[in-house]
Amino acid sequence: MEALKQKLVDEGIKPTFQRISILKYLEENSKHPTADMIYDFMRKKMPTISKTTVYNTVHTFLENGLINELTITGQESRYDINTHNHHHFLCRNCGKIYDVDIQCPHGLPGKDVVDGHKIDEIHGYFKGICQDCLRKNSS
Amino acid sequence: MEALKQKLVDEGIKPTFQRISILKYLEENSKHPTADMIYDFMRKKMPTISKTTVYNTVHTFLENGLINELTITGQESRYDINTHNHHHFLCRNCGKIYDVDIQCPHGLPGKDVVDGHKIDEIHGYFKGICQDCLRKNSS
Numbered sequence: 001m002e003a004l005k006q007k008l009v010d011e012g013i014k015p016t017f018q019r020i021s022i023l024k025y026l027e028e029n030s031k032h033p034t035a036d037m038i039y040d041f042m043r044k045k046m047p048t049i050s051k052t053t054v055y056n057t058v059h060t061f062l063e064n065g066l067i068n069e070l071t072i073t074g075q076e077s078r079y080d081i082n083t084h085n086h087h088h089f090l091c092r093n094c095g096k097i098y099d100v101d102i103q104c105p106h107g108l109p110g111k112d113v114v115d116g117h118k119i120d121e122i123h124g125y126f127k128g129i130c131q132d133c134l135r136k137n138s139s
Numbered sequence: 140m141e142a143l144k145q146k147l148v149d150e151g152i153k154p155t156f157q158r159i160s161i162l163k164y165l166e167e168n169s170k171h172p173t174a175d176m177i178y179d180f181m182r183k184k185m186p187t188i189s190k191t192t193v194y195n196t197v198h199t200f201l202e203n204g205l206i207n208e209l210t211i212t213g214q215e216s217r218y219d220i221n222t223h224n225h226h227h228f229l230c231r232n233c234g235k236i237y238d239v240d241i242q243c244p245h246g247l248p249g250k251d252v253v254d255g256h257k258i259d260e261i262h263g264y265f266k267g268i269c270q271d272c273l274r275k276n277s278s
Contacts, residue, residue: 071213071264089256100253114239116270117228125210125262131255 011064018042018049022057023066023081032070032078032088032097072097072125087124093133100126150203157181157188161196162205162220171209171217171227171236211236211264226263232272239265 004023008015025041026033033041039054058079061067070078072090078097080088089098102124112119129137143162147154164180165172172180178193197218200206209217211229217236219227228237241263251258268276 069213071210074208074210074216077213089253089258091256092259098254098256100256102253112267114228114241114265115237116273117230117237117239117265117267118269118273119228119265119267120231121264121266123262123264123266125260125264126253126256126258127260127262128251128256128258130257134255134257 007066011066013060013064013066018046018053019057019060021046022054023061026061026067026079026081030082030099032080034076034078038079068121070097070123070125072123072127085122087126089126089128089130091130091133092127093129096130096132098130100124146205150205152199152203152205157185157192158196158199160185161193162200165200165206165218165220169221169238171219173215173217177218207260209236209262209264211262211266224261226265228265228267228269230269230272231266232268235269235271237269239263 001020001024004020004027005015008019008023013019022038022042025038029041031037035055035058038058039049039051042049042054058067062069062079065083066081068080068083070080070088072078072088073095082099087100087102089100090096091098140159140163143159143166144154147158147162152158161177161181164177168180174194174197177197178188178190181188181193197206201208201218204222205220207219207222209219209227211217211227212234221238226239226241228239229235230237
């Protein structure tokens with residue numbers, strides 16, 4: 001918990017117990033949750049937490065670059081604690097979002113301009129059928 | 140209009156006057172419109188057209204691969220008549236969506252598998268400040 005607290009302090013975010021707990025959930029959960037999923041999990045542990053607190057915390061984390069926002073489904077925003085340059089795959093069958101091991105050569109230091117536009121965020125979204133669903137369908 | 144009509148027939152879509160007109164608008168408009176933007180334009184030319192017709196037509200075009208859906212803003216779906224492998228850039232300042240001239244090596248024939256997942260759709264989304272806004276801000 002101390003490392004998480006320090007992470008918030010380093011970003012100039014007041015390390016309240018609720019914020020630390022939400023950050024902990026995001027660090028331990030790699031399923032790219034929505035704000036509603038975070039709220040559903042948190043209120044089981046903290047029945048007094050409000051939806052507004054969860055939404056505001058997610059917004060604060062986003063503004064400070066602690067998390068990234070994924071719009072891969074087109075239906076909702078999903079959040080990712082892994083802010084390093086990586087891509088995502090959405091399975092059309094099961095809806096699961098996977099990290100994919102592809103590095104994009106653009107947006108790296110010294111390559112932050114494309115067609116004259118200055119880039120500060122990159123998303124690579126792949127859609128199709130995941131390995132697990134392919135296996136189930138073929139068996 | 141004849142070529143547009145044929146394009147619909149080739150996809151097994153009944154070439155109604157409204158569908159041909161919507162396809163024409165999409166072909167002549169490279170600004171990646173939302174369904175509402177398409178509707179606003181169409182009703183000026185065809186006051187009797189309904190929002191449902193526009194939405195259903197967009198959905199039919201999407202299902203038949205005549206257009207792609209972009210979820211780059213995270214707020215709404217934008218539509219792109221250019222279905223060839225290309226990426227997009229969203230300007231945080233003016234909100235304009237640009238095509239960017241980057242080819243992704245993944246998803247091409249023979250490279251449609253990533254980490255064991257089968258890919259049928261790829262999106263590369265860049266966000267930042269566009270060339271025009273950079274120029275205006277520096278002058």
